[in-house]
Each structure stands twice: as C-alpha cells, then as structure tokens.
Amino acid sequence: MLVIEAKLKGSQNQYKVLDEMILTGQFIRNSCLRYWMDNKNVKRNDLQKLCAVLAKDKNFPWAKKLNSQARQASADRTWQSIQRFYRNCRLNKPGKKGYPKFKKFTRSVEYKNTGYKLSTDRKKIEFIDGFKAGVFELWTTRDLVWYSQQQISRVRVVRKADGYYCQFLVNVERKETHNFEGNTVGIDLGLNAFYTDSNGNAVKNPKYLRKSEKRLNKLQRRLSRRHQLGKPQSNNYHKARKQLGKQHLKISRQRKDYAVKTAMALIQSHDLVVYVDAERRAEGRFKDC
Template sequence: MIKNYKFRIYPNKMQNNALQTTLKQVRFVYNKQLELKIKIYKDESKNLSQFELNDYLIELKKKYPFLLKLHSQVLQNINQRINLAFKSFYLRAKRGEKPGFPRFKGKNRYDSITYPQSGFSLNDKLYISKIGEINIVKHRYIKGRIKTMTIKRTATNKWFAFFTAMQENKPSKIINRQIVGIDLGLSHFYADSRGNIINNPRYLRNSEQRLIKIQRKHSRKRKGGHNRKKSRLKLAIIHEKITNQRNDFLHKESRKLANDYSFVAVEKLSIKDMSKNRYLAKSIADVSWHKFLQMLAYKVEETGGKLVKINAHGTSQHCICGNKVEKTLAIRTHRCNNCGVEIDRDIMSAIIIEKLAFFGTTAGSAESNAWGYERMLSSVNQELSLHSS
C-alpha cells in the first residue's frame, strides 16, 4: 500500500533563496526539454521517450554549467513529468475529450521539486542535497519505506515536504460488520441509511462575496506592480483557507465513516458530466465529492473494510418496500402509500443504495424479506420516532 505524508518545512533565508533558485532552474530545464521533444517530433517524426530525453541532459549540462548544481534524479524527474504530460494528452484525445497539449511553464507555474529515490534524508530535520538541513514539523510518524520526496511551494509562499511511503498491506482486523449506504447531495453533504444527515458547509459560497470584492480590486492593479503582487497574495490566502477548511471537513467525515462502518455503499456519480451544468458546477466543486470518495476509499481499506460503488439511477423515486414513489426535486419528504413510511428523501435514497449494494434488489417481494425489509422498516420507524420526540 502506498501512503502520502505532508509536513510543513521552515527554510531559513539562505535555504529559501536556494529553493527558489532551484525552482527557476528546473522550470528552465522543463521548457528546454519540452522544446526539444516537440522539435524532434516535427523534424524527424520521432517521439522521444523519457530515457532518450535523459541522454540529452548531458548536453544540456555542458551548455549550462549551473545545472550541475542540481541533483541528477531531480533532472530525470523533469523528463518523467514531460512524458506523463504527453501520455495524458494522448489519452484525453483518444477519449474524445479536449486534449490540452503540454504547455511551457511560465513564471510561478512550476512550484515543486521531486527527489525520486535519493538526495534527501529525514531525521529530526530534513536534509536535502545541495540545500542543507531544513527545520520540519513532523506531526506524525511515517510508517513504511520512503520512496519519494517532493518539495512544494504554495501560492502563499509556504513550503511543504510530501513523502510517499510503501507500506505492507496489512489491513486492521474488522471489529464490526456494520454496513451503511450514503447519498451524496448538494443541499446536504450526505445522508446515510442510519438516518444521519450531514450539512454542506459551503466554504466557497460563504467566502464568495469577499473574494469578488478583492478580485475586483486586484483586476484594477497594474500588471507587474508591487500592489498587484500584494493583492494576488491576499487572494491566495483566502483560497488557501477555503481549501484547508474543506480538506479538514472531508478528512473528519471520511474518518468517521471508516471507523463506524466496515462496508460503505455509494452511488457511482459522473461528476465530470454533472459539472458541465453551469448552474451546478460551482456547487459541485465546493463539495468536492471526488476528493471525499478518494479519502473514504483508502480509509475504509485501512480498517479492513470496503467502499462499494453501484450503478444506481432514480434511487429517490423508490421505497424500501419496492413501491415506486415519484417526486420532483421540490419534494423533500418521501411518503409511501404502500407501507406508510414518511422520511427525508435523501435518507430513503441512502437506504436504497445500501440495499442495492449488498443485496442487489429493490423488489418488495420474497427477495426483500430475505434481505431484511422488516428490520430496515423498524429502523426507519425508530428514526421517525426520534425526530418526533
């Protein structure tokens, strides 16, 4: 199992200057190697591989002696990034998506340095080859063998070290066999099949007016001026805060589900297609379903459980008894004339998702009785009594 760790580092003034210079140099190499790859393809119809690009690094070092100060594996990683950029380009073109040809990196567009195997060591401080020992806040222990280390500069000029560690795939012993279905939404972040509703914090929406105000001031500043740089930093600080708030929320909610349940069922969502709706795109970006499901998947796996994704459509239009209950989006309460259940529509959707994931049916016949319809109906009624008391 591969796990990532993120730690804040505090370089001194000299180290900060060295890191900034290194970023400029690797950006320079990236653009030179990209230019070379494009030129040879146009002139010779030859697509240089990552290893062939590595051979050209020797000539580049001879021509630009300052590159000798860079660690060899850092330079090789640049070619790996170029290779991955072209692979992604071809894959998108094959899928019929907007390809997005690999671009040259402008100023402040290259903000990370990767050491694939060597050139660094981690003890009480972080040692980086040709940079020195840097103060680091290790707030947790790294388990497993460290494979790579990436130094990244944020838009607010903070520095972080990211470590990728290879761990033995030994999931924790499952303590309970609890299962749950969750229905992701925009009005609520999610509702689960146990009757819990988690509200959507809407961090971006809550900061939107402040962002608009600062963005307008920023657009009036002279490009390249000192005041524009200060304004850009203000914007970056707000966006960073929104990102940190959202990530904290997503980590806590995914951890809670992973600790409480061994098996979690969710509906497969076509987030990319849904984001094409201009009325929903910003709200979908704000809730970060994709990131949440990524976090949930690895955390459930760590505890020995499993995240189950199902192809389900129209879960809000069915009842636990198998009866179809059609509703418009404006109707937020599920009322079934067949079994008499009255409950929040999102909770009922979560119940249906759980049922489909683990028992493969919504039929209200012998199949649903085998699944435990009476048990679920009893839990729904208990939930209703809790809400009414």
C-alpha cells in the first residue's frame, strides 16, 4: 500500500462545500454510534443499512447528498471504534477500554471507488456526488499518472491547518533491492539521543518541539488574549488560532520527516535491525524488525 497526499486548490466557496461534506460524514458516524448504543446485538451490516435509511429520511436532506460509499466509509469508522472497544474488553486491558465517543471536530471524509473523478493527466479531481464541490487542482510532488484508477482504492479529503488535502490509497507492491553483507545492529530509542546502536554510535535528537516552544508560547498567549468568554469569537481570534495550528503542523512534519529519513538510512545500511521492545524492556528481551 502507498499513500500519496496532494493539496487541493480551489475557491473559497468550494472549501465551504468540503466542510459540509466533512460535517455530513461526521453526522453519519455519530448516528451509527447512537444506533449501536440504543440497540442490542448490532452488527456491521446493520450500520450499513442505517446509512440508506438516513439518506431517505426527509429530516436529513443533506445526508443523501453524500456519496453512498462515503456514507458506508463513515459507518465503517464507527464499527472500527466499536470493535476496538470489544477487543480491549476481551483482552481485559487495564485502565480505560476506549468506549466509543461522539465526534465533534471531524477533519476528514473518505470515498471508496465512486463519488469522484480524476482527470486523464491525474492533475485534477472532481467530486461528483450531491454536494457538487467541483474541480480541484492537485498539488503534489508525487505523480499519480503512473497508477491506474483501479489501483486507487480509497480517497480521503482531509482538512489541516494550512488547507485541504486529498490522500490517495494506492494498491501497489513496493520492492527494495538490497545486497546482503551480514551487517547486524541493535538500537535503543531514547530522549537525549534519537537512538543509540550496539556499535556505540548515537544519532542526535533534533528536538524540534523544544526549539519551537518560544514561538508556540507566543502564539498561545495571543490566542488567549483574543478569546471572548461566552461570545462569538472574532476574526482576529480565528486568525490567531490558524497561526497556532500551522506552527504545530510544521513541527509535526519536521519530526515525521526526520524519523522517516533516519529510519530509511538505517534500514538501507544494515541487513538486520534489532530494537528494544518497550513493553518487554524490563525482561531484557529483543524484537526483530
């Protein structure tokens, strides 16, 4: 599987339609969760049937606008949270078991094989369900033209602090060629060092969050000053909120980029990598990677 992310470029009116699509997916998910709470012996198929019932209900005319497979995907999310709760109960997991909760700030909606249409050059996408969000340009460093429509199994629209993105789940088999040289290494993740290997080499931890704390504190204070208790928030408040969100997103991307590149360099330079399992650290056991 391969996930390719592209930024959606459109008009402000189109972005508002995307928000409506995301809110509708949230409505479907919460409705499925309420149905599970109010009834016994509910199965996944029952939630799928509920999606069709909600689409025909005259009290919720917006539910029918969302693509049928997108409604089913929202129901699948509910069922996944229910299954996780059941599994934790069966395993007698200590602490909270993760009882499913209603979502208030959903940031994504997922399509399967219908409800959208890609251009022949894979540089544009059009959402063709009842919301009619229109055509968006796809800005990405990865070229989708190398993958057929049949290889794309899921399309997810995600709202982030700096805009709207489209994530494509591509069914493709990745193969990495490697010449066996007998290099074996053990690593242990830490706080002061990103990881330390069995040869005594330590890779430094860049500490992106620590370096950005001053900037984060400044943006947080600005947001707090502009917050009005018990009143509708002003445009300046929402601007400050977006600035704080963008800073957190930047840190998240920095940390992910560093982790992926460091892990790739480690894997490509060794034939076997052994790391310490945190759950069995006290027992002194190791787990192969």
